[in-house]
Amino acid sequence: MDNNMGHNEVKPDSVNETDISIQYMKRNVKRDITEKIVETIFLLCALVGVLSVTAIIFFVFYKGIRPFTGEDAYSIKDFLTGTKWAPSENIYGIFYMITASVLSTAGAILVGVPIGVLTAVFISEIAPEGLVKIVKPAIEILAGIPSVLYGAFGLGVVVPLIMKITPEVQGQSLLAVIIVLSIMILPTIVSLSESSIRAVPKKYREASLGLGASKIQTIFQVVLPAAKSGILSATVLGIGRAIGETMAVMMIAGNPTAGMPESIWSMVRPLTTNIAMEMSYASGRQSEMLFATGVVLFIFIMLVNITLIKLTSKAGEK
Structure with missing residues (x-):
C-alpha cells in the first residue's frame, strides 16, 4: 500500500516537469519570433535610409548628365x-x-x-x-x-x-x-x-x-x-x-x-x-x-x- 502511494506521488511531479519544459520551449519560440520581427523592422529602417540616398543620387545624376549627351549636347x-x-x-x-x-x-x-x-x-x-x-x-x-x-x-x-x-x-x-x-x-x-x-x-x-x-x-x-x-x-x-x-x-x-x-x-x-x-x-x-x-x-x-x-x-x- 505504501509502495502504491509513493508511486502516485512521483507521477504528478513528472507531469509538472513536462509542463514546465513545454512552457519554457513555447516561451523560447515566442522570444525568437519577437526578436526576428524586431530585427526585420531595424533592417527595414536601415534600408529606408540607404535606398533614399541611392534614389536621390540616381535621380540627380540621371537628370544632371542628360544635357551633356545626345546630338544637342552642351559643352x-x-x-x-x-x-x-x-x-x-x-x-x-x-x-x-x-x-x-x-x-x-x-x-x-x-x-x-x-x-x-x-x-x-x-x-x-x-x-x-x-x-x-x-x-x-x-x-x-x-x-x-x-x-x-x-x-x-x-x-x-x-x-x-x-x-x-x-x-x-x-x-x-x-x-x-x-x-x-x-x-x-x-x-x-x-x-x-x-x-x-x-x-x-x-x-x-x-x-x-x-x-x-x-x-x-x-x-x-x-x-x-x-x-x-x-x-x-x-x-x-x-x-x-x-x-x-x-x-x-x-x-x-x-x-x-x-x-x-x-x-x-x-x-x-x-x-x-x-x-x-x-x-x-x-x-x-x-x-x-x-x-x-x-x-x-x-x-x-x-x-x-x-x-x-x-x-x-x-x-x-x-
Missing part, C-alpha cells in the same frame, strides 16, 4: 569654366558660382571655427557655472532659428552696416554671406567642440598643471590637442552647413548673373542659391542645367567631406 567645359548664366541666351556657366561657394564656405570656416572653438573652451574650462547657464543656452538657441530669419537679420542688420564701409553701391556681398554663415555654424561647432573638450580625461590637466604649466598653457598645449579629433568632426559638420545653406545666403548674396567675385565687397551667386532661385519655374534645358549644377554641388560636398573625414580619422589615430 561640359563651357559649363564648368563659364562665368555667365543666361538661360535666355542658352549660356550656362557656373565657374563663378563654384568660386563663390568655395570663398563663402572658406571665409565662414576661417571666421566661425576659431570663434566656435574659443567659445567652447570658455564654456568648458574657464566660465563660472552661473555664466555657463546663460551662454550655453544662448548658443543652443541659435541652432533652432530658421534659415530665413538669419537671412532677414543679414538683410536688415549686416547689409546696412556693410553699406556704410563698402566702396560698392550695395551691401549685399561676399562679406555679408561670410558673416551670416559664420553665425549659423557656431551652434554646431560650439556644441561638439565643448563635448570633445569635456571628454578629455582630468588627469591630463592635472599632470600638466603639476609640471608647472599655467591654465592657459594647459588648455592650448594639452586639452585642445587631445580633443582635436572631435573639433575636426565639428568642423566637418560646420562646412556641410555652410556649403548647403540656401535661403539665408540667397537674401544677402546679390546673385549676379555673371562675373567673378573680385573682392569681399562683390556680389556673389553660390551654387545652392542658383538652384533655389530658378528651379520653381525652369523647364527644358534650363531645368536640366540646374540638375547638373546639383551634381557639381554634390561632388564638391563629397570631396570636401571625404577629405576632412580622412584628416579626422588620422587625427584620432594620433
